[in-house]
Amino acid sequence: MNIGDEAPTFSLPDTDGAEHGPDGVTVVVFTCNHCPYALGWHERLLQVARDYPQVTFLAVNPNDGERYPTDSYEAMKERVAADGGWPHPYLRDESQAAARAYDAKTTPDVFILDADSRLRYRGAPDGDHRDAAQNANWLREALDAVLRGAEPERAETEPVGCSIKWR
Amino acid sequence: MKVELLWWEGCPSYPETLADLRRVLRDEGVEAEIDLVEVESDEQARAERFPGSPTVRLDGTDAIPPPETEPFSLTCRVYRLRDGRVSATPDPEDLREAVRRIDEHR
Numbered sequence: 001m002n003i004g005d006e007a008p009t010f011s012l013p014d015t016d017g018a019e020h021g022p023d024g025v026t027v028v029v030f031t032c033n034h035c036p037y038a039l040g041w042h043e044r045l046l047q048v049a050r051d052y053p054q055v056t057f058l059a060v061n062p063n064d065g066e067r068y069p070t071d072s073y074e075a076m077k078e079r080v081a082a083d084g085g086w087p088h089p090y091l092r093d094e095s096q097a098a099a100r101a102y103d104a105k106t107t108p109d110v111f112i113l114d115a116d117s118r119l120r121y122r123g124a125p126d127g128d129h130r131d132a133a134q135n136a137n138w139l140r141e142a143l144d145a146v147l148r149g150a151e152p153e154r155a156e157t158e159p160v161g162c163s164i165k166w167r
Numbered sequence: 168m169k170v171e172l173l174w175w176e177g178c179p180s181y182p183e184t185l186a187d188l189r190r191v192l193r194d195e196g197v198e199a200e201i202d203l204v205e206v207e208s209d210e211q212a213r214a215e216r217f218p219g220s221p222t223v224r225l226d227g228t229d230a231i232p233p234p235e236t237e238p239f240s241l242t243c244r245v246y247r248l249r250d251g252r253v254s255a256t257p258d259p260e261d262l263r264e265a266v267r268r269i270d271e272h273r
Contacts, residue, residue, distance in 0.1 A: 034245070035245075036244065036245040036253055036254060036255040037255055039245060039253045040252070040254065067240070068240070068242065130248065130252050132252075160179060161179075162177060162243040163178075165177075
C-alpha cells in the first residue's frame with residue numbers, strides 16, 4: 001500500500017468483544033504485548049490517543065498467539081484489564097488478514113488514514129523507542145497535517161520493531 | 168574469553184549490541200573474537216537455550232541472565248536500561264559489568 005492509496009477496511013474485536021474498524025481520520029497501529037519496541041513506544045501511543053479524541057485510534061495485535069502465548073487474545077485481555085483499560089481499543093487480528101492487507105511489517109507499524117480512508121502516513125511513531133522525549137513526534141506531525149487537510153511533510157518513515165509473527 | 172552474540176533476523180537490534188560489545192571489550196582491554204550465531208528456528212532456539220535476540224554470552228554464560236521462566240523461542244528480548252527504560256538492547260554498562268566479572272574470574 002502506497003501513500004495516497006485507499007486503505008483496506010476491517011472489523012476486528014477488541015478485548016471486550018466489540019467490533020471496531022477505521023472511521024474518519026484513523027490511526028492504525030499494529031502492535032503486540034511482548035516486543036521491546038512496542039513496549040517502549042506504548043505509553044507515547046496511549047498519550048496520542050488521549051490527545052486526539054477526534055481521531056479513531058486502533059491498536060491491532062496480529063501475532064500468532066499459539067507460538068507466542070504472550071500475544072494471545074486472552075493475554076491481550078489480561079493486559080488491558082491489568083492497566084485498568086486503555087484510551088483506545090486493542091483489537092485481535094486472529095486471521096492476520098488486516099496485517100496482511102496493510103502489508104504491516106513490524107510491531108509497531110503505524111498507519112494514518114484520512115477521512116476518505118486514504119493512507120497519509122506509514123512508519124514509526126518517532127525516531128527512538130527508548131527516548132520518551134520524542135513524544136511520538138513523527139506520528140503527531142503527520143496527524144496534525146492530516147487534520148488540517150494538508151499532506152504530511154514526512155509521509156513515510158521506516159517502521160522499526162519486531163517482525164510480525166506470521167502463522 | 169569466549170564471546171558469543173546470538174541473534175535472530177526478526178529483531179533489528181543486534182547490530183547496535185554488536186557495536187556496544189566491541190566498544191566494551193576494547194575499553195576493557197579484552198582481546199576476543201565475537202562469534203556471531205544466527206538462530207533461525209524454534210528448534211534451534213530451544214537447543215541453544217536462546218531467550219531472544221540479542222543474547223550475549225561470555226564463556227557460555229548469559230551476560231544478562233533472563234528470568235528462569237523465560238521461554239526459549241524466536242523473539243526479541245526485552246531489556247531494562249539502568250534508568251528503568253524498556254530497551255531492545257542491553258545497557259552497555261551491564262555488558263561492561265559482565266565482561267569485568269568474567270574477566271576477573273579467569
